[in-house]
Amino acid sequence: MKIARLALLPLAVMLLSACNPLMRASWDTLKAATQGPQPLELTREQVEAAPYYQITIVAPTGEAVMALVRLQGGVQFWLASTQQVLMIQDGLAIRSVGFNDNLDGTRFVGESPFRTGLHRIADGLRAERQVDFAGRYQMGARLISHFEKQGLETVRILDRDLELLRVDEHIEMPELSYSARNQYWVDPADGFILASIQHVTPELPLRIIQVRPMRPNAK
Template structure:
């Protein structure tokens, strides 16, 4: 799998260093908080003032806004002024930089269920993907997953309520003896993932909310 070198990822983050006070301040907690994420009160006006798609990302110790200055095909590059980078495909995080234990790559054998659209998956649909971890240079770890729908839930994002279909993904990484549940809240019509909780590694869990979405990749 071709991946972008870390130095190139970080150089894109520099594009946003001075773009907006919201971007600069929100990721400050990522570098300083050790007891838990400091909640950020993001407003619609603040989001609209930044000329990029934006997401709110929460980790175990931080919370902040990231923006997407670039897309290459279906690969999205989300960056923050603190040089953190997420790469996503169809709502799934496939690589991280600057967030502690790094996810160095993700690949599927055959069609990704996220590209197909989670709204099209039957209950119990099984899939396998392989991940590379920078921690210990672990390459090609199998992630076995099974998807199940859990009905419509109302989620409020900024100043608007959304009726979204929740899809749970039970993940199992036998090599690491690791099991977890990822959750995705999707538009039931086109499968766009508005919110997700993704266990990328045993030590890295991200909660992601679309604040200003780019709907170019919906199915």
């Protein structure tokens, strides 16, 4: 993917920010790094009033709603009015633009366990992917992960309690001497990731919640 492919997104930014005061206010919290994170209060009625699929994110600089503005080759482009972009494929954040630290590319070595579904993986599964951090001059850094299923947990999304399967991903990047734990809460029926905590970069942990997901029978 090239930055040039994002050229049409500023128009979507204007359209989105003009139509929903709640989104406009929540997106602005991403600019409040010097003031500390601002809590985001969101109701199902407010989510359903906007004509977009939506996620919420919690970043080190604040909380925000992002809207789906593009789907290309299975990659979802989620956009904030402040022009942050998060690209998600099969529930995994694979690239970010406009944050304080960015992931510039993701490539799996072999088949992606996210594509086959985390509800189907075996405990202890090992996977490897290559990640790019242009700002760190690190291209093709190895990211090694091990997955463990943790059983069903109750997760509240807006006004609904859902029984979701939690899967932990223990990640290690030897070239950066970095390790962390990602967590995913997936629908045990089809593996759809409804909530997650992902260390997109060592400086960009995100909590991502699908408040209006793009999936079959979604409202």
